[in-house]
Amino acid sequence: MTIIETIHKRQSWRTFLPKQLEPEKTGLLRDFMSLNTRSVFGSVVRCELMDFKVTPVNLLKTLGAYSVIKDAKVFMAGCVKNSEKCLEDFGYIMEKNVLKAVELGFATCWLGASSNRNGFSEMMKCAPDEIVPAVSPVGYAAEKRRLADSLMRKVANSDTRKHLFEISFRGDFYDSRVPENKYKTVLECVKLAPSATNQQPWRFLRETDGDIFHLFLERTKDYTYKAGQNIDMGIAMAHFELAANELGLKGSWTQDKPDVDAGDREYVATWKP
Ligand SMILES: Cc1cc2nc3c(=O)[nH]c(=O)nc-3n(C[C@H](O)[C@H](O)[C@H](O)COP(=O)(O)O)c2cc1C
Incomplete structure (x- = not known):
């Protein structure tokens, strides 16, 4: 798949299949993430793929994000030192990882953190001056979005774009x-x-x-x-x-x-x- 095709294919997805991800595929994603370190403004962004046994509902609540994710057990999280333009660098690096996940056949959904310190920053052992600005589930999209997912798309007007x-x-x-x-x-x-x-x-x-x-x-x-x-x-x-x-x-x-x-x-x- 070309990158332009991948960009066209990507959509936020909040309803997943409760299916294990193949280690070969997550391995490819981890390899890509470990090499994807060159940021625009010089921030060091550290991204990790985390495996959970069940959807970490309580951990996700600590983000204060505006959505509910169903049946995803793998999450991509990134951590960056809090400095000028660190959020732009974070978005730049994390989105390249997200697109790689989509290329590998996975679905994703950016979940922005409303607070700098959250459960993921503890899990990633962030230093006091480091933040986890967002995370994303990585998994197989369910055949159909559930109602809460479709409503979320309606509220955010996700299917339309500016001209x-x-x-x-x-x-x-x-x-x-x-x-x-x-x-x-x-x-x-x-x-x-x-x-x-x-x-x-x-x-x-x-x-x-x-x-x-x-x-x-x-x-x-x-x-x-x-x-x-x-x-x-x-x-x-x-x-x-x-x-x-x-x-x-x-x-x-x-x-x-x-x-x-x-x-x-x-x-x-x-x-x-
Ligand atoms: C920085 C950022 C934070 C986001 N936070 C959330 C969130 O907390 N909950 C959620 O369901 N979607 C979240 N989204 C997804 C957006 O709602 C979504 O990208 C937008 O509606 C466009 O839809 P699309 O991604 O399907 O093209 C976030 C996206 C970005 C870029």
Whole structure:
């Protein structure tokens, strides 16, 4: 499966089959996770795959996440030192692991932690300055979503996405414009990314000349889960980079804040070919 196909296939899943995962497959995922360590802003993100005998309901409650997961026994958790842009780095690394899990045939669901200290941070033996911002179940999707899962998708409006012209601009934020080259496919892949309650806070400002893209965070008004939107930006960077690389568009993330009127939008990073 190509990475673009994997990005199209991924959907949050909250109802699992109570089936053992093959050690060969979880081994492949663990191998990938151990090599996936290069972050954008230099944070060290440590991810682990944890096996439980039954769904760790009480442990999941310590996250304060907004969902109930059924019949998943394996969880992916990540831990990062609490520092500037650590949440973006966390999102970037963890989403690459999530996509690898999907490629291997597993279903996943980001579960954001509302508190920095939770049961998973204890299990991962996090230092006092380390946090576990989110976890995800990893397992086989049940044939059908149960009612609570379908309702969750309805509430978060998970089956809809913003139009590309709502997230893509050229030159300044007054000119909403969709690229007419391969970067259109790249932005389509960002659009399919998971985001906290599907708010899709990513905005791309393309320079007038060439394919330099500045990524901004447009926060949802009165949204209390602020950390989630920082994680969303890292996830968006992972989708952008993976899709661009697969399409042969070489480039990397750097810091080069443009001199534009961005309003309340927060600058995150710049993609430079
Ligand atoms: C940072 C983050 C936190 C999330 N937290 C939760 C959560 O606590 N509970 C949940 O059911 N889904 C959670 N989600 C999943 C989103 O609701 C989901 O990605 C969004 O609705 C889009 O649906 P999709 O992933 O199926 O494309 C989270 C996603 C992200 C990126």
